[in-house]
């Protein structure tokens with residue numbers, strides 16, 4: 267059988283890795299796929315660079331539409347990124363009857379519903395393993411390996427750039443901006459790195475996992491998003507002293523309603539810095555590594571760990587999708603694995619819960635005047651709000667502000683309470699004259 271022909275749109279960090287790995291492992295990949303897989307055409311704005319990367323045997327063009335228009339191409343790989351031209355090209359490729367492989371989580375998290383519907387109508391596949399946790403086969407695990415389970419929750423370190431920044435800041439005391447530059451140099455960061463540091467990239471990825479886990483449409487607009495830019499070095503240190511690590515987590519959780527607590531059924535979808543007990547495996551995931559914990563009712567807790575960014579790790583996932591599609595290319599469209607694991611006509615209507623209804627425990631840090639009565643006022647507000655305290659740490663004023671200091675830090679770990687209740691208590695504490703700076707609040711997850 268002749269090789270399946272593939273067109274590549276965008277040959278940057280991930281595109282070049284895909285081309286190289288496919289060449290290097292072509293014999294082995296052919297044995298697995300049952301047929302050769304050849305990238306025969308590449309489109310990139312920088313034609314000279316692209317031609318130098320792929321050599322004379324491959325046609326290189328600047329206009330991506332020329333690839334889509336080529337009737338010999340069966341699969342189009344989109345590795346340009348962003349919501350702009352990439353969306354148009356993906357929809358045009360689908361309309362032309364091509365299968366699509368993409369690493370573009372931003373595009374699918376925002377426009378997935380439209381793209382998957384177009385692909386289903388046309389009977390082609392849109393595969394996106396590389397879009398979530400790069401080289402880790404988490405989409406396959408969720409969609410196929412764990413298909414027997416009722417998924418209860420997923421929590422993951424799914425942005426390599428921010429995990430790299432947090433690790434380097436903690437271990438080497440390096441400056442935020444310096445580490446971000448290094449992450450950009452290594453090819454981890456998004457074209458717009460605010461997507462990484464503000465939690466948007468992680469939210470794109472957890473949105474896709476949420477849809478696959480719970481059989482709901484992709485709803486990026488419902489995600490609560492908080493990045494790492496407001497995180498202080500002091501909080502990283504205090505968390506350690508209390509036996510926790512701070513990680514930027516993407517979390518999605520199924521919540522069973524409880525009428526007595528006025529809680530409805532729904533799904534949590536959120537990204538924010540989080541305290542995790544230091545003894546958990548995921549708390550020890552360092553550098554640009556990613557890890558995803560999935561809790562299913564039958565299997566229990568499972569953990570997936572590996573490189574979530576970078577040229578060849580991401581290429582590994584792109585090529586896995588190419589192999590899947592090659593195998594299924596001739597199969598009956600109705601029997602293919604659905605894009606979001608559930609059949610399009612069997613999607614759930616469970617609502618995404620607002621952040622105010624989420625129940626978690628909290629770490630609070632209050633910079634206070636070192637005077638009698640402050641502690642009583644703070645704990646009084648929490649007690650009044652029905653929020654119980656799990657642990658407390660009060661620093662000596664000298665330790666916090668140097669000799670003769672009149673300020674100190676009060677660190678409080680709470681038990682579970684609803685976000686709205688905590689917001690109200692924080693507002694009351696913030697209004698106390700002895701609370702001198704904005705209160706730091708970090709949510710806490712036991713992940714067990």
Ligand SMILES: NC(=O)c1ccc[n+]([C@@H]2O[C@H](COP(=O)([O-])OP(=O)(O)OC[C@H]3O[C@@H](n4cnc5c(N)ncnc54)[C@H](O)[C@@H]3O)[C@@H](O)[C@H]2O)c1
Pocket residue numbers: 275276277278279280281309310311312328329330345346347348351369370371372396397400453454455456457574575576577580
């Ligand atoms: N870099 C990573 O580690 C990583 C990991 C997972 C997913 N992703 C995703 O993969 C995609 C690609 O990321 P990247 O890091 O390879 O980006 P990149 O910037 O290195 O590569 C993009 C390439 O697309 C080309 N391009 C831009 N506009 C084009 C157009 N209109 N027509 C043809 N080519 C065009 C650029 O010249 C460039 O070579 C993005 O969606 C990104 O979010 C990246």
Ligand SMILES: N[C@@H](CCO)C(=O)O
Pocket residue numbers: 397399400424425426427428454455456462467574575576
């Ligand atoms: N910018 C992303 C790339 C992988 O999706 C990250 O840092 O994880």
Ligand code: NA
Pocket residue numbers: 395396397398399400401402403404405583
């Ligand atoms: Na993946």
